[in-house]
Amino acid sequence: GPELFMGYTDADLTRASFVGDGWFRTGDVGRLDDEGHLTITDRLKDIIIRGGENISSREVEDCLSRHPAVSQVAVVGLPDDRYGEKVCAVVVAAADSRPTLEALVQHCQQAGLARFKAPAEVVVLDALPMTASGKVRKRDLRVALTGR
Secondary structure: OOOOOOOOOOHHHHHHHEOOOOOEOOOEEEEEOOOOOEEEEEEOOOEEEEOOEEEEHHHHHHHHOOOOOEEEEEEEEEEEOOOEEEEEEEEEEOOOOOOOHHHHHHHHHHOOOOHHHOOOEEEEEOOOOEOOOOOEOHHHHHHHHHOO
């Protein structure tokens, strides 16, 4: 609420960052139940929050897409009891390849990606769920992997 953050030095940025009643736009998407409890269900930005660190899914995807065993990749955050979320790489293997977690983690380390950004889990699929415009439907991946 407004008692935690008054705004930015740029008035336009401040106006864009707050809703009308003074609450800060966090980028989280959620729902309130009948008792007023909030459940966070998604995030507007494609960010994974692991142990308080923000991880850009795009950064990890860009790194993994350069691995020769990867034809396509989508990176999503999955629940993690200890760190909040973990990085999950969902990949379509290149022809005659079977990417492993160990190989992809090693690739990330050799590429200079911070250790906490490397995937903690790898799921290999025949195809990624896509929209008609060619974007990966990450929400569908998360639901398929977590059931929610």
